[in-house]
Amino acid sequence: MPLDLSRRKFIFVSLALTAPLAACNTTAPASGEFSQSLMAPYRLDSGDRLRITVFDQPSLTNTYSVDQSGYIAFPLIGSVVARGKTMQELEVAIAAQLRKGYLRDPDVTVEVDRYRPIYVMGEVGQPGQYSYAPGMTVQNAVAAAGGFTPRALQSGADITRKLNGRVLTGRVAITDAILAGDTIYVRERLF
Numbered sequence: 001m002p003l004d005l006s007r008r009k010f011i012f013v014s015l016a017l018t019a020p021l022a023a024c025n026t027t028a029p030a031s032g033e034f035s036q037s038l039m040a041p042y043r044l045d046s047g048d049r050l051r052i053t054v055f056d057q058p059s060l061t062n063t064y065s066v067d068q069s070g071y072i073a074f075p076l077i078g079s080v081v082a083r084g085k086t087m088q089e090l091e092v093a094i095a096a097q098l099r100k101g102y103l104r105d106p107d108v109t110v111e112v113d114r115y116r117p118i119y120v121m122g123e124v125g126q127p128g129q130y131s132y133a134p135g136m137t138v139q140n141a142v143a144a145a146g147g148f149t150p151r152a153l154q155s156g157a158d159i160t161r162k163l164n165g166r167v168l169t170g171r172v173a174i175t176d177a178i179l180a181g182d183t184i185y186v187r188e189r190l191f
Contacts, residue, residue: 029171037163038177041086045162045181046070047116050082052094055107060098063113076102084165087111115180120145122186123152132180139174141184153189160185 044050046068054060064072070083077097082090087110098106115132118141125146133140138157148154159176160169160183178184 031168031170033163033168034159034161034170034172034176037161037179041088042112042180044082044085044087044090044112045116046083047181048082048112049114050087050090051111051113053109053111054094054098054103055109057103057106066116118178118180119183120186121183122157123149123188124186125149132178132182136178137174138172138176138178138184141178141182142174142186148186151188153187158185158187159183 044066046066048066050064050066050072052062052064060075064074066072066082070081071079072082074080074094077094080090080094080097085093091108091110095106095108098108117129118132119129120141121127124142127145130141130144142148154174156171156173158169159172159178160167161179162181
């Protein structure tokens with residue numbers, strides 16, 4: 001049975017109006033860099049709190065926060081760059097500075113005491129800043145933020161992540177792992 005002219009116009013106008021909306025609601029799928037970053041060693045950044053132990057030196061053993069500039073203030077040696085370094089690289093850097101006239105053979109250990117936070121935005125119960133735990137997924141982050149709202153698109157989310165000094169955004173599945181410092185945005189579904 002052929003459609004009358006007014007019905008065809010309605011369908012055409014409906015498609016013309018919803019197609020641009022669907023295009024606005026898409027973000028490119030996450031690149032291979034996203035999954036590779038999950039396998040790479042953890043890189044320190046602002047907001048991380050570190051437990052630094054110098055063997056046999058209780059006055060140097062303490063917790064230190066990475067400041068907004070990416071440095072930690074360490075006794076005797078002053079500011080040490082932490083941003084972008086792995087824990088092992090920071091151990092080597094601190095030990096090298098301590099060898100310069102302070103300790104003969106320092107044994108330094110660096111551990112993360114508290115990871116920098118994640119941010120969950122969009123169609124979740126309570127958008128905001130949340131604590132990160134290793135192994136978290138998008139689904140865990142959404143659960144911490146009060147779950148999905150009734151309007152939420154529950155199949156995935158957009159993640160904004162800082163990688164190698166660049167800020168990238170990509171669409172990931174709800175079961176994908178996240179990293180400390182990620183911003184997760186849950187979109188609204190169209191229908």
